[in-house]
Amino acid sequence: MVPAAPAFDVLVIGSGASGLAAAVSAEGAGGRVALATKGSLQANNSSKAQGGIQASFGAGDSPEQHAEDVWRSSHETADRRLAEALTGDGPGAIHWLEELGVEFTREEDGSYRLARCGGASAKRLLQVGDRTGHAITKALREAWEASSGTSLTNAPLHELTQVNGHWRARVGERQVEAATVVLAAGGRCYAEAERRNELSTNHPNATGEVTTLALDLGAEARDLDALQYHPNGGAWPPNMQGYSIPETTRAYGAVLLNAHGEEFTDSLGPRDIVSQAIFDEVEAGRGVTTPDGRPAVCLDTTRISEADAEVSLPYMLRRYRGAGIDPLRQQILTYPVLHYQNGGLVIDTDARTTLDGVYACGEIAGGAHGRNRMMGNSLLECVVFGRRAGKAAREQASA
Numbered sequence: 001m002v003p004a005a006p007a008f009d010v011l012v013i014g015s016g017a018s019g020l021a022a023a024v025s026a027e028g029a030g031g032r033v034a035l036a037t038k039g040s041l042q043a044n045n046s047s048k049a050q051g052g053i054q055a056s057f058g059a060g061d062s063p064e065q066h067a068e069d070v071w072r073s074s075h076e077t078a079d080r081r082l083a084e085a086l087t088g089d090g091p092g093a094i095h096w097l098e099e100l101g102v103e104f105t106r107e108e109d110g111s112y113r114l115a116r117c118g119g120a121s122a123k124r125l126l127q128v129g130d131r132t133g134h135a136i137t138k139a140l141r142e143a144w145e146a147s148s149g150t151s152l153t154n155a156p157l158h159e160l161t162q163v164n165g166h167w168r169a170r171v172g173e174r175q176v177e178a179a180t181v182v183l184a185a186g187g188r189c190y191a192e193a194e195r196r197n198e199l200s201t202n203h204p205n206a207t208g209e210v211t212t213l214a215l216d217l218g219a220e221a222r223d224l225d226a227l228q229y230h231p232n233g234g235a236w237p238p239n240m241q242g243y244s245i246p247e248t249t250r251a252y253g254a255v256l257l258n259a260h261g262e263e264f265t266d267s268l269g270p271r272d273i274v275s276q277a278i279f280d281e282v283e284a285g286r287g288v289t290t291p292d293g294r295p296a297v298c299l300d301t302t303r304i305s306e307a308d309a310e311v312s313l314p315y316m317l318r319r320y321r322g323a324g325i326d327p328l329r330q331q332i333l334t335y336p337v338l339h340y341q342n343g344g345l346v347i348d349t350d351a352r353t354t355l356d357g358v359y360a361c362g363e364i365a366g367g368a369h370g371r372n373r374m375m376g377n378s379l380l381e382c383v384v385f386g387r388r389a390g391k392a393a394r395e396q397a398s399a
Helices: 017-028 063-073 080-088 090-099 132-145 189-196 209-216 271-283 306-312 314-322 377-398
Strands: 008-013 033-036 150-152 157-163 166-171 174-183 227-234 255-257 295-300 332-341 344-346 358-360
Touching: 008 017, 008 166, 008 377, 017 033, 017 132, 017 174, 017 377, 033 174, 063 080, 063 090, 080 090, 080 377, 090 377, 132 377, 157 209, 174 377, 189 332, 209 344, 227 271, 255 271, 271 295, 271 332, 306 314, 358 377
Parallel strands: 008 033, 008 174, 033 150, 174 358
Antiparallel strands: 157 166, 166 174, 227 332, 255 295, 295 332
């Protein structure tokens, strides 16, 4: 007797940018697709991403140069194949997002407004003001909701089992069968920050149990110990603690200063180097202390022009001004905050894991960034490898 075909070709786990990109791509390729998520479709880390998304559109820039920046910023630990896929697909990913309705900030002449971010050798950071992640996930979510796909909300993944050549998943109170599965459930930095009694930029759903489930099934992983601190977590006032101050503040002229008003690091260096420089400066006694006793250094945002701030940092301005601080008139206090899981499940350039029929994309996957990620490459990774995962999973399901 021939086993019954599974109800879905592709089951996507996670509703951030990578999961939505995978689901939209698989459904667009003709697949029967279900997307299951722990909470609501809106509950994810991607929508919190502010700074921007990298792609090589600038004069003299190229995907190859972008890939070299990834390699150098990773301290030569990235998987070159993944880095080249990431950067090579970058411009096309931007145009695809525009087709879905994302409107990137442009200059008066109509060209993209590009910023240089930490570790980059060229200006290639595209933005939608300073709420780029929100704009991208909103467009992807609307595309998904307009499709014929099935959404399963408040349905965390509890169990995944291979049965008769396909996968059976227990999500929430439901059992779902699919030919292939795309894991896009993000990292574990919220849970890790709680364990360390530290602050995190992450959504409370970033707890990492889907990675553990995949490892228990035999999936290979890499660099899971490599967690990234965002150099510029808000340190004061209290309602800004854990807020990730956009790194584009430094792209538009802000610099880091110690208690003596001295610059102590390259403010546009790679994230891990800038974060460590802040830790070292505080350890050496040259930091400042917040009114509630927390360590910090100064971010001199008064060097940002009002024009740049109004166009590229409007949300940051509103947040701080609402808290009684005008970043264009006074320096703000900052300290690194736990932000991102650099490592994850091992994948190939089609986002295949080492488990047959299981794909991974976004923060749950490792290799594209090595042990240190550049700003603006996370959203790009979500879109590039989400699209690749969705298409490849659909193709395998129909083979």
